[in-house]
Amino acid sequence: MRRTAPDFTHLLAPGRIGPLTLPSRVIMPAMDMNVCHDGVIVEADVEHYVARAAGGAGMVITSASAVAFPVGATSMKEPGLSEDRFIPGLRALADAVHAAGSLLCVQATHHGKVARIDTLEGRPLLVPSAPQAAHDLSALRDNTPEELARMGAVTRGKSPTYHEATDDDIAWLIDQFVRAACRVMEAGADAIEIHCAHGYVLGGFLSRADNKRTDAWGGSLENRARLACEVIAAVRRAVGDRLAVLVRVAGEEYGEEGALSLAETVEAARLFEAAGADAIHVTGWGRNPFRDFLRGPLPNEVGAYRHSARAVRAAVGIPVIAVGRVLPEVGEEMIAGGDADFVAMGRQLLADPGLVDKLRAGRPESVRPCINCYVCVEQNFWDETPVCAVNPALGDEQAAVFLPVPSPRHVVVVGGGPAGMEVARISRERGHRVTLVEAGDRLGGSAWFSQLTTPPNGPLLSWQEHELERLGVVVRLGQQATPASIMALRPSTVVLATGASRGLPAVPGADLPHVQTGDTLRALLTGAGTAQGSRRMRWLGRAGRLTGLTSRPDLIRRATRTVLPVGKDVVVIGGSLVGLELAEFFAERGKSVTVLEAGAQLGLPMALPRRWHAVRRATDHGVHVERQATIEEITATTVRYTDPEGRSRTAPADLVVVASEVASGAPLADELTERGVAVEVVGDAAEVGYIQGAIHSAWRVARTL
Ligand SMILES: Cc1cc2nc3c(=O)[nH]c(=O)nc-3n(C[C@H](O)[C@H](O)[C@H](O)COP(=O)(O)O)c2cc1C
Ligand code: SF4
CATH class of the missing domain: 3.20.20.70 (Aldolase class I)
Structure with a gap:
């Protein structure tokens, strides 16, 4: 309607x-x-x-x-x-x-x-x-x-x-x-x-x-x-x-x-x-x-x-x-x-x-x-x-003046997060033919998931999607890009905006089923993919998907206030921007949350006033924070870590969310370059910089294409 x-x-x-x-x-x-x-x-x-x-x-x-x-x-x-x-x-x-x-x-x-x-x-x-x-x-x-x-x-x-x-x-x-x-x-x-x-x-x-x-x-x-x-x-x-x-x-x-x-x-x-x-x-x-x-x-x-x-x-x-x-x-x-x-x-x-x-x-x-x-x-x-x-x-x-290109070419953008959408938008504004390929079944990438904890990110994604439609960017969802599938599109330039990779800490127990990264947690909450998790959680994700609930961040936010079967105790490893926001998300839903941060500061790289606020809100919600904590081991029920004084401690954990171990990287870049195609990398794939980094790097690159 x-x-x-x-x-x-x-x-x-x-x-x-x-x-x-x-x-x-x-x-x-x-x-x-x-x-x-x-x-x-x-x-x-x-x-x-x-x-x-x-x-x-x-x-x-x-x-x-x-x-x-x-x-x-x-x-x-x-x-x-x-x-x-x-x-x-x-x-x-x-x-x-x-x-x-x-x-x-x-x-x-x-x-x-x-x-x-x-x-x-x-x-x-x-x-x-x-x-x-x-x-x-x-x-x-x-x-x-x-x-x-x-x-x-x-x-x-x-x-x-x-x-x-x-x-x-x-x-x-x-x-x-x-x-x-x-x-x-x-x-x-x-x-x-x-x-x-x-x-x-x-x-x-x-x-x-x-x-x-x-x-x-x-x-x-x-x-x-x-x-x-x-x-x-x-x-x-x-x-x-x-x-x-x-x-x-x-x-x-x-x-x-x-x-x-x-x-x-x-x-x-x-x-x-x-x-x-x-x-x-x-x-x-x-x-x-x-x-x-x-x-x-x-x-x-x-x-x-x-x-x-x-x-x-x-x-x-x-x-x-x-x-x-x-x-x-x-x-x-x-x-x-x-x-x-x-x-x-x-x-x-x-x-x-x-x-x-x-x-x-x-x-x-x-x-x-x-x-x-x-x-x-x-x-x-x-x-x-x-x-x-x-x-x-x-x-x-x-900088807001986008010069038209003298001879339009075919730009293929891989990845439909904020960086990919922004490159596609500007390239099309300048006159290129643009195809955007996204592996998931919706645009937004990890920023879509971030709306659960940071609702104002949502309207930005909607605006980008609207602009792509208005400008006539060809969007292909649900297509896992391979060098062969990209080359089949006959691109003049490929822009890789495939996001960061999210790994697990190199400690015993990191492969246990209750340990999630941002990617697997997203898959569980939105019912996408085959992420491991509790049976009830996977069932809920699938049911949500069938009823359409998981396509609406506001509904997920509301529904998870009533049902979030991840157990009582949550440990978030990494107290950066994402870790802190996830900690608040779980604490607001009645979970007992511990944040274990390796560094001395929390909330990086959030802008200062928001960072101060986020730390205070997390503490007000009862989140227990340990700075300068070194993770030693994850067991079925705890995370063991060493505190700054060198003492060994444990935090109870029914769910462990790893918000650290985020790294940039664009695995397709080398293979495509070898095939003789011009390749650019933007967003978290080039350098982890969240929305600001995504948009700014996209502008830098799209102006040169
Ligand atoms: C970068 C920045 C600088 C500001 N400088 C001033 C200022 O010089 N004088 C002032 O009265 N308010 C200043 N403000 C506050 C704004 O005038 C405004 O009251 C505030 O941003 C709230 O409105 P908003 O939510 O629409 O942004 C500043 C705000 C921003 C974002
Ligand atoms: S930098 Fe300031 S104006 Fe720009 S999106 Fe953030 S809060 Fe809004």
């Missing part, structure tokens, strides 16, 4: 903010690109924003820009607003965004207690009150030494010192915002967003947890909101109605008692409106980034701040913008249902700059989805430019 295309009428309607009319209700929120040179906006910045403007975003907001640059800045690569020398770059950006049909808003801030440049240059951090307690930093245990070194290098290892703002500092700060707003206006931008969240200085004054003052700037909510209100009012006086004035505020701060509550934010929003704000942009903030980053500012949950936006909207008469993993369908629902007037889509627009136009063209299935992997924002921890796992053109828009 054909599904009716969703309707995005509300999302695509124009809307007003102060003096402005936005062509759609989708706004791109501030996201650091870290490409400016000493605060000056450069061409790569312009191209980045223009791609989103041209793709239909109603307004694009620049990354946080420092009103007193370099004072109060967190990077020398963020835009500066403190001198006239910054105006030409801003003007070029405003002109280009306007030419692309959108509007430009500049986010203005002083980074307060996270102003890394102040620490680097030996200045104390400007705060309402000196911090009283240090953050819990235990999550950093799962950073590699290299990652720790890169984070420390941003401030050259210097430790922060703090300065409680005096009345003079406060007057200076208000003046800096006003001067910055005048430059934004002079550059021809349309709006300024005053940042009053995420722990930056205005947000710090607003939060009870950061502001312990007893003067007119602390204490009651009105006093704590006073600085932001004075900034808003002073900016409003300076710019009149020549700029719209937006205010970004956290609906709630998470992770600490006594932090900013939604009731307080609602009250503050009323004060911001009275001070002259044209719109309130509702975000959220986890106060300890090492523990609560996935609650805010980059939430894991879809539509995470919907209830906050709704509460604020009920209290004010100006438009409300809601952010927080707003997917198109959810955004439409939110606007139609009165939760917000506008929605901001951050990572969605990093993953696909053309999102809004695709919705407008009635092609929502063509939108390349963000997989919520946090690879982009990880780069900000060490002051680098974001990288997108699914959109290698982020930061280099020219």
